Amino acid sequence: MNTTIQAPQSPGAPKTARGARTRAKILKAAEDTFGTLGYHRAGVTDITRAAGVAQGTFYTYFSSKEEILRELVMDLGHKLRAHLAAEVISTDERLEAEEQGLRAFLQYLADHPSLYRVLQEAQFVDEAIYQEYYETFARGYADMLNAAARKGEIRAGNNQHRAWALMGLSHFLGMKYALWDQRAKQGEDAFDPIVETMSDLLRNGLALSGRERG
Amino acid sequence: MNTTIQAPQSPGAPKTARGARTRAKILKAAEDTFGTLGYHRAGVTDITRAAGVAQGTFYTYFSSKEEILRELVMDLGHKLRAHLAAEVISTDERLEAEEQGLRAFLQYLADHPSLYRVLQEAQFVDEAIYQEYYETFARGYADMLNAAARKGEIRAGNNQHRAWALMGLSHFLGMKYALWDQRAKQGEDAFDPIVETMSDLLRNGLALSGRERG
DNA sequence: TCAAAATATGACAACTGATTCAGGTTTTAT
DNA sequence: ATAAAACCTGAATCAGTTGTCATATTTTGA
CATH class of the missing domain: 1.10.10.60 (Homeodomain-like)
Structure with missing residues (x-):
């Protein structure tokens, strides 16, 4: 045979x-x-x-046309992950890494807008590869959160849920501010206000802290 | 004329x-x-x-086929907003409303999965209507957060950024747990663990609170 | 009751766009 | 240098789609 x-x-x-x-x-x-x-x-x-x-x-x-889309999704995914990993090496404090990661992601999306469209459209052409993209991302994200929790850097909690929540947060902020809002894209530190808002949200939540209450 | x-x-x-x-x-x-x-x-x-x-x-x-999609997007948007508004009347404490809103959204998505697909695909057929959908949603969301901030229920901060972040958070959690993960859909309180994780995140953030630190 | 308006039909014209293929050109390796 | 392998070409094929239209049926209102 x-x-x-x-x-x-x-x-x-x-x-x-x-x-x-x-x-x-x-x-x-x-x-x-x-x-x-x-x-x-x-x-x-x-x-x-x-x-x-x-x-x-x-x-x-x-x-086929479908196959090149699949190829592209994997390719773009690798590149993004490589970029983010490279941008976030300078710290190993989780919440600071979170900020740098968000900033890097927003900037990357503004510089590579096709990533968004290719990936999101792939969802309806080959759902499996879309899911795999995010599952892979989520796994890595949750692992990092788990490590941070073990080291006592962040509160205990379900880090898988958190990972998906944080990906969604980045995704929507990227769509709105890196892709849709033109003016937001100008300049090196264009995304600082957003990162700052998120930093406060992720560090402290929305509830008033002790001394602010009353 | x-x-x-x-x-x-x-x-x-x-x-x-x-x-x-x-x-x-x-x-x-x-x-x-x-x-x-x-x-x-x-x-x-x-x-x-x-x-x-x-x-x-x-x-x-x-x-045209395109027109019926537009019609559908507006229709589904109205229905979802009406549903969420109806589910969240029982409280006017913002952070509690946030929980109820997330729970209601996840349940609604599990019950009406076409909402997701129709809306997300509309993005590539008529981007304007997709943007309008989320801008409308975001405006209402930010208004509620602003009101809560004025009443001193939540921390000061950029509520537009927060609104987009929270929409993204819900979107991704819905995609993952209400649409993709079959087992999560079983039962009335299936989404409780997720809502609880998010509740903690939104109330307290990820950083350790005072007494946990050290 | 009956003409006009509204609604429904389904075959088909007109077009689009992915994929194939038979044959030409360039590169490789001996 | 030259045969074989790799690569490139673009016209033709082919499957499928949207939107139209002449005609038939149903509903309305006077």
Whole structure:
């Protein structure tokens, strides 16, 4: 028999430098095209035109439009996580890390708006990969919170619930202030007021502290 | 000239009881169909089949597939807000209202999962209506927080930022626990642990309180 | 009761857009 | 240098969709 066990659904990785370059061009073009036109309005034609190759070339590296979206989601996810990890090394105090993480996320989203659209649209094209994206993120997040709780840096509590809550918080703040509100994007410290509000919320909650009460 | 200022883009409201009934059937069918198949996979054919009418009838009441989605978004938004308002009347203490609101939202989402999908997909079909949905929600939310701050029930702070953060928090918790996690949906008080975690987070934050510290 | 208005029908025109394919070009390796 | 492998091309295919329309039925109101 001698059949290959795992037939790759993608047509095959490029075997030369030229191929690798072309594949990368197409992937980048897909990111841009999906980012501006959206997944459904963007045709394979638009992607290949943006990449400067013929339609047929697309199928040399990707078996379908859906597949390139999946590829893109994983790619963008890796890049974001790498970026955030790099930005948050300077402290290991959890609540400070939380602030830096939020600031970095907002800035990253303002600089890479396609991330948002590609990811959110992927949800309706391949729900599994969308879930996996956030489950992965949540796992890592909850682990960090658990570690902080063990070290006595934060209150005890359900850190899985908290992780999802914090992701949602970042997501919505990013959507509103990094993507929709143009003026918020100006300048290096544009997101400071937001980060500060969240810092207070996460440190102290909304209830008045002892001396403020009464 | 005597031109009508505001030409209705929708073909015209039904003028008989039968027409109103048919329109309502189609709208409901669209909600279900978009909810299960998604906006793009769902054809007008699927909607009319589910409604039990001919394809052509669709265009008696809606000028396009896009328009019925807009209609639906506004409709679902009104219903959700009405539901939440009704569920949160029993208290006027803000932090307690927050808990009740979250619980009601999670339960509502578990009971009306199409709300989520229709709304989120609308974002990529007509971004303006999606933004309007959340801006409206946020305005009301921020107003309530401002009132609570004036009454001295919560800490001072930027309540617009907080409103978006809290919406995101609810959104993600709903997505994860009301839609994705099947087991979480069982029973009346299924969401209690989540609400409790959030209650603690919103009241006290994550930092240790005075006596826990050290 | 009966003409006019409203509603319903479903076949179909017109179009879109993903994927295939047969053949050309470039690169690799001997 | 040259055969084989890899890569690229873009016109053609093909499946599916939205929205239209001429016609039929039902409801309204005088």
